[in-house]
Amino acid sequence: MSQADLTIGHSTTQTLGPAFSIPTKKFAMWLFIIADTMTFAACLVVYGFLRNGTPNWPRPFHSITNVAIMTFILLTSSLTMLIGLRSARAGDKGAAFRWTMITAALGIVFAFLHIREWLELIDHGMTLLKNPWGTGLFGASFFSITGLHLTHVTCGIIALLVVGVRYKGGRYNADDIEVLGLYWHFVDLVWMFVVPLVYLLNLAH
Amino acid sequence: MHDVAAHAAHHAPPTSFIRKHVFSLDHKVIGKQYYALALVAAFVGMFLSWFMRIHLAWNDTAIPGLQLLSKTGAPGGVMTPEYYLQLMTMHGTIMVFFVLTTAPFAAFGNYFLPIQVGAEDMPFPHFNMMSFWVTFVAFLVLMSSFILGDGPTLGGWTQYAPLNAVGSVAGPGQGLGVVLWATSIGLFCVGQLLGSLNFITTTLDLRVKGMSLMRLPLTAWAWFITSCMGLTAFAVLMPACILVILDHVAGTSFFVASNLVINDQVQPHSGGSTLLWQHLFWFFGHPEVYIAIVPGLGIVSHILITNMRKPMLSHRTLIYSMGALAVLSYMVYGHHMFVSGMNPFSSLAFSFPTLVITIPSTIVVLVQVFSLYGSKLRINSASLFSLGFISMFVAGGVSGFFLAQPSIDIMLHATYFVVGHFHMVMGVAAMFGIFAGTYFWFPKMTGRMMNETLGKAHFWLSFVGAYCIFMPFHYLGLAGNVRRYSSFVDDFLQPLIPVHRFITVAALLTGAAQLIFLYNLIHSRFWGKLAPNDNPWEATSLEWSTATPPPFDNFGGKHPVVYHDPYQYGVQSSVGDYVMQTSPEQVKTESDEQ
Numbered sequence: 001m002s003q004a005d006l007t008i009g010h011s012t013t014q015t016l017g018p019a020f021s022i023p024t025k026k027f028a029m030w031l032f033i034i035a036d037t038m039t040f041a042a043c044l045v046v047y048g049f050l051r052n053g054t055p056n057w058p059r060p061f062h063s064i065t066n067v068a069i070m071t072f073i074l075l076t077s078s079l080t081m082l083i084g085l086r087s088a089r090a091g092d093k094g095a096a097f098r099w100t101m102i103t104a105a106l107g108i109v110f111a112f113l114h115i116r117e118w119l120e121l122i123d124h125g126m127t128l129l130k131n132p133w134g135t136g137l138f139g140a141s142f143f144s145i146t147g148l149h150l151t152h153v154t155c156g157i158i159a160l161l162v163v164g165v166r167y168k169g170g171r172y173n174a175d176d177i178e179v180l181g182l183y184w185h186f187v188d189l190v191w192m193f194v195v196p197l198v199y200l201l202n203l204a205h
Numbered sequence: 206m207h208d209v210a211a212h213a214a215h216h217a218p219p220t221s222f223i224r225k226h227v228f229s230l231d232h233k234v235i236g237k238q239y240y241a242l243a244l245v246a247a248f249v250g251m252f253l254s255w256f257m258r259i260h261l262a263w264n265d266t267a268i269p270g271l272q273l274l275s276k277t278g279a280p281g282g283v284m285t286p287e288y289y290l291q292l293m294t295m296h297g298t299i300m301v302f303f304v305l306t307t308a309p310f311a312a313f314g315n316y317f318l319p320i321q322v323g324a325e326d327m328p329f330p331h332f333n334m335m336s337f338w339v340t341f342v343a344f345l346v347l348m349s350s351f352i353l354g355d356g357p358t359l360g361g362w363t364q365y366a367p368l369n370a371v372g373s374v375a376g377p378g379q380g381l382g383v384v385l386w387a388t389s390i391g392l393f394c395v396g397q398l399l400g401s402l403n404f405i406t407t408t409l410d411l412r413v414k415g416m417s418l419m420r421l422p423l424t425a426w427a428w429f430i431t432s433c434m435g436l437t438a439f440a441v442l443m444p445a446c447i448l449v450i451l452d453h454v455a456g457t458s459f460f461v462a463s464n465l466v467i468n469d470q471v472q473p474h475s476g477g478s479t480l481l482w483q484h485l486f487w488f489f490g491h492p493e494v495y496i497a498i499v500p501g502l503g504i505v506s507h508i509l510i511t512n513m514r515k516p517m518l519s520h521r522t523l524i525y526s527m528g529a530l531a532v533l534s535y536m537v538y539g540h541h542m543f544v545s546g547m548n549p550f551s552s553l554a555f556s557f558p559t560l561v562i563t564i565p566s567t568i569v570v571l572v573q574v575f576s577l578y579g580s581k582l583r584i585n586s587a588s589l590f591s592l593g594f595i596s597m598f599v600a601g602g603v604s605g606f607f608l609a610q611p612s613i614d615i616m617l618h619a620t621y622f623v624v625g626h627f628h629m630v631m632g633v634a635a636m637f638g639i640f641a642g643t644y645f646w647f648p649k650m651t652g653r654m655m656n657e658t659l660g661k662a663h664f665w666l667s668f669v670g671a672y673c674i675f676m677p678f679h680y681l682g683l684a685g686n687v688r689r690y691s692s693f694v695d696d697f698l699q700p701l702i703p704v705h706r707f708i709t710v711a712a713l714l715t716g717a718a719q720l721i722f723l724y725n726l727i728h729s730r731f732w733g734k735l736a737p738n739d740n741p742w743e744a745t746s747l748e749w750s751t752a753t754p755p756p757f758d759n760f761g762g763k764h765p766v767v768y769h770d771p772y773q774y775g776v777q778s779s780v781g782d783y784v785m786q787t788s789p790e791q792v793k794t795e796s797d798e799q
Contacts, residue, residue, distance in 0.1 A: 024328045024410045031402050031436060038440035042485060046448065046459065049481050128455045137476045140457035144448070 029179045033186045036152075040190050043148060044197060047141040051201075058134030059202045060126070067199045070113050071191065077106035078188045081181045088167070088174035096177065100164035103184065107157040114150055118143075138202070145198055152187045159183070218757040228338070230330035231757060235337045236316030237650070242341060243308035243639075246299050248723070249348075251716050253296040260284050262702070262709035264692045275356050278377070287377050289691035290359035294378075295347070297362030298386065300632065301493065302393050303344055308639045309500035310435070311340070311400055314428040316650065318404060320748040321425045323413030323765045325758040327403040336403070340396035347389035354381030361689070363490065366460035366482035370452040371474065374467050384453050391446035394439040401439070404432035413747075415767030419520065420786065422746045422771040423510075426524050427503020430531045434492045434499075437535075442489035445482065452477075483542050491538035495530050497631050498598070501638025502527060502569055505591040508645045509573060511744045512588040513580035514782055516772035518572050526565035526572075533562040543611045544618045552611040559609040563602070570599055586660025587742075590641035593668045594634050600672075601629025604679060619689075622682025625675045633671045640667070640722065647726075648741050652753045653733035659725040663718060670715025677704050743783055746771055750787045 022030075051057050061067075084099030121131075121142075128143055130136040163180050166172045219225045229235060259268055260283075267282030278288030319327055327333050350357040355377040360368045364386065373380030408421070408429040421429075448459045458474035460482045465472040506523060510516055517523055539547070539555030573595055582588055604626040608614045617623060640663070647655045686693070686701050693702055740749040747767070751760050765787045776792045778784040784792045 024406050027410060028329065028402055028406050031405055035398055035402075035436050035440040038437050039444050042441045042444045042488075046444075046481060046485070049484070050459070050476070050478060053478055054476055128451070128457050135476045137458065140451070140455075140459060144451070148444075 023175060025175065026179050026182065029182045033182065036186065040145075040148070040193070043141075043145050044193065047145060047197065050137050050141060054135050054137055056134040057202075058131060058138045059204045060121075060124075060131070060133045060138070061199055061203050064199065064203065066113065066117055067195060070110055070117075071195055073106050073110045073113070074188050074191050077103045077110070078185050080106060081184050085174065085177050085181050088177045093168065096174070097164055097168045100160055100167070100177065104157050104160035104164065107153055107160065107184075111150060111153050111157065114146065114153075118146075142198060145194060149187070149190060149194055152190070156180075156184050156187050228334060230326070230334050232315050232319050232327050232330070232333060233650075233755060233759075235333050236312050236314070238337050239307050239312035239315060239340070242337075242344060243304050243312055244723075244726075246303035246307070246344065247636075248719075250296050250299040250304060251719060253292045253299070255713060255716055256284065257289060257292055257296065258705075258709040258712045260289055260691060261693075262706040274351065278356050284691070286691040287359055288356070290361070290376075290689065291357045291378050291382070293689065294359055294361050294386075295351070295357050298347060298390070301362055301497065302390065303340075303347075304639075305497035305631065305635045306397065306493070307340065309504060309635060309642065310428065310431050310496060311336070311397070313424075313504065313639075313642050313646065314404060314431070314500065315400070317646065317748050318425055318428050319407055319411065320751065320755060320759050321422050321746055322408060322411055323416055323747050323760070323767065324407055324411035325760070328406045328411060329399075329403050332399045333403050336396045336399035338396075339392050339399070343389045343392035343396060346385055346392065350378070350382045350385040350389075353385065354378070356382060358382035358386045360386075363486055364449070364482075365486075366477075366479040367462065367465055367472075367474075369449055369482065370458070370460040370477075371465065371467060371472055372453060374470065374472070380453070384450055387446040387449045387453075391443050391450070394443035394446070397435050397439045398443075401432035401435035404428055405436065408432075413765050413767060416786075419524075420767055420770055422503075423506040423517075423520070423523055424500075424503040424746075427500050427506075427527060430527050431496050431499045434496050434531050434534065438489045438492035438496065441485060445485040445489070448485075449482075480542075480545060480547060483545050484538075487538040487541045488535070490541060492531070492534045494627075494631050495534040497635045498638075499527055499530060501594060501598075501635045504638050504642045504645075505594045506573060507746070508587045508591045508641050509577065509582075510772045510774065511645075511742050512583040512585065512591075513577060513774070514583070515576070515580055515775045516770075517576045520770070520772070522572055523569060526568045529565040530562065530569075533558055533565070537562055540609060540614070543614045549611070556609055556611055560606070563606060563609070566598075566602060570595060570602075585644070586655065586657055586664055587641045587645035589661060589664040589668075590637045590644065593664060594637040594641060596668070597629050597634040597637055597671065601626055601631070601634060601675075605630065617682055619687055620682035621678045621686045621688060624688055625678025625682060628678070629671070629675045633675065637667075640664075643726070645742065646748075647729065648736040649739075649748055649753055649755070651730055651733070652736050653729050654736055654741065655729040655733060656725050659721055663721045663725065666718035666721070667715060670711055670718060673711035674708050674715060677708050680704065740785075743781060745769070745773055745783050745785045747786055750785050 080099050080103045084096050084103060087099060088096035125132045126139045128140050131139045159180055163172050163176055167177060219229065226234065256268055256271060259266065265283060268279070268284070269282055271279040271282045271284060275288060278285055278291060284292070315333070319325070355373070358364065358369070358378040359376050360379065360383065364383070368375050368379065369383050371379070408425060412421070448457075451457045452459055452461065452474070456473070458477040460479060461472060461474035461477045462479055463475035465474065506517060536558040537555060539551055540559040543552045604622065608617060608623060608626060644655055644660055647653070681701055681704055684701055686698060693699065693705070736753055739751065739753045742749070747765055748755070750765060766789075767786045768789050769784055769786050771786060773784045773792065775782055776784055778788070778790055778792045784790055
């Protein structure tokens with residue numbers, strides 16, 4: 001697909017074509033990622049600002065097993081996404097669809113583990129307002145940041161399913177898979193900031 | 206290539222009324238919708254300022270009908286101090302977001318950016334439509350706070366913490382009012398993010414053949430630079446608004462310090478930071494100031510060049526200066542926080558780039574003024590308002606030098622000096638940019654000319670009026686007149702009341718002069734003189750090379766090719782002293798002759 005697909009067909013021969021040699025949809029995804037980076041950065045700055053300014057900041061995590069498994073799964077899903085894209089580029093529609101669905105499945109496992117972790121924390125008495133270990137701000141910022149991330153993962157899963165099915169049906173092509181892949185990798189990358197800042201820094205000594 | 210058919214299908218000219226005029230995908234219709242929204246918002250904001258000014262000058266005087274707006278806020282038509290602050294908040298919010306951002310950026314940008322680059326539409330028309338309707342809903346949500354609960358929030362357009370987070374204990378409107386405010390502004394952010402996404406991709410990806418980046422008109426550059434700011438700034442305000450809503454609805458305390466006592470009651474919130482909100486808000490807020498003014502810089506340069514009949518002294522310098530404004534605007538936000546109690550070293554660190562940012566601003570103005578020198582400027586409403594823009598931008602900008610320095614700002618920050626400063630440099634200046642753009646592009650948008658006599662009357666009344674209103678603000682500030690007071694009962698403020706009365710009279714008259722504009726706009730739209738041709742100003746850029754008003758696909762199925770730099774004036778061509786960007790004619794320029 002080229003620029004032509006995004007504007008009205010008959011006009012496109014006359015345009016200079018996309019800047020940076022990438023299609024407009026992909027460029028728009030990069031712009032979205034820039035904006036979303038600002039949003040996540042704002043949330044992480046809020047967290048850091050509050051954490052540094054609060055004396056009784058809790059460190060409730062005793063084990064990194066769960067978060068390590070979650071990280072492993074999300075990183076693996078980035079890999080399967082890449083394999084899916086490579087298959088799509090090679091024209092292997094069946095494999096591309098399969099790997100996209102596997103990526104979605106890994107996303108679902110991640111979300112499941114994440115929600116299970118949330119429920120455990122809630123079980124221990126942690127809410128947006130208070131927790132048994134220290135300032136209530138911990139719960140507020142933890143649920144906000146991981147909640148924002150989980151929202152992104154959920155949207156990503158839905159998008160993977162929709163794009164995957166429509167790709168199989170012929171409505172979308174390899175470029176759409178690539179654009180979606182950009183988003184998925186971005187969600188993965190954000191997680192790589194969330195893990196050290198929100199989990200590892202709050203490990204119990 | 207299956208997508209082509211799909212896109213072409215939903216992109217054919219719509220036939221139903223709803224698709225044509227309401228939920229339109231056409232960037233021109235969306236631009237006009239934005240303009241209409243800004244027009245309504247501007248008059249609402251202006252009426253609010255009238256109420257405030259009358260109350261400030263004649264404290265006990267009842268304003269007839271005000272009690273209908275709020276029985277508790279204005280019993281018998283005399284507003285309470287709280288209601289004064291509520292009106293002030295709404296005035297600021299409406300003007301900054303729904304007028305100064307929507308009109309010069311979203312309205313004119315939507316209408317003319319795709320045409321100026323030669324595109325048939327923006328790349329994502331559905332996002333574009335959503336952008337407007339989300340903004341429209343945001344406006345309705347904000348307006349609804351007038352009638353819901355105990356009225357709109359009273360925290361000012363900056364919504365400082367902890368006032369914005371503790372709930373109704375902080376005063377009327379601080380409960381539901383704040384939630385509505387934050388919802389509205391959060392939605393507004395979404396709308397502008399979608400718009401910015403479209404603007405950037407349009408500018409970079411949809412240029413026609415021959416339209417290199419340096420051949421883009423200054424307006425297109427200004428909108429492009431503004432959208433880059435919008436993409437990053439609104440993405441920060443949005444989560445900030447969500448956190449405020451969480452503080453209200455869920456009971457978190459991101460922005461409330463522990464053990465805060467209000468009305469002898471310890472607040473249940475604990476642990477957050479009040480300063481944090483200011484950091485988040487101003488990281489957005491300062492770029493926002495430039496989002497309001499940079500499109501004006503572009504529009505005014507574009508109009509002046511057309512009327513001077515020669516290009517600016519340096520096209521590139523203007524572009525680079527606007528770009529520098531955008532980059533620096535992120536580094537200076539702390540100058541709004543000199544009195545916030547942040548580390549004094551931070552004040553110093555923010556003061557330096559603030560002084561640096563005056564350099565590109567000054568360069569822009571100097572290039573404009575020196576280009577004007579010796580030119581035979583065609584005097585019309587558009588060029589007059591452009592000159593007025595420069596005048597206001599300079600007059601308001603000069604006081605910025607004072608405020609950039611923490612030692613002086615600490616004295617002046619909470620006074621009318623700051624109010625005068627920002628009203629002139631970003632309020633009135635940006636307004637004049639909107640007016641200039643309206644007079645200039647009206648013939649292209651409607652096919653009719655606006656009345657020049659009324660336009661000139663509108664200019665002189667607004668120009669003199671704006672100075673009469675806002676210059677005395679500086680004097681009041683230096684005399685120690687505090688901001689945000691609804692009445693001046695202290696001994697040292699009593700002698701200043703006559704100045705306030707003068708300002709109020711000036712504000713009423715200047716506001717009334719805007720009705721001339723409204724009349725001119727509506728009358729000319731339906732009964733104005735028909736535009737003599739497609740290019741009444743003998744301009745060069747692409748929007749003047751197409752039919753009037755432009756057809757659905759902007760160029761009627763044709764594909765313009767660009768042969769020239771945007772501002773080829775003062776040349777000898779077959780049509781006169783200019784050559785259009787789309788004209789293949791080879792011309793002899795003045796520089797060739799030398």
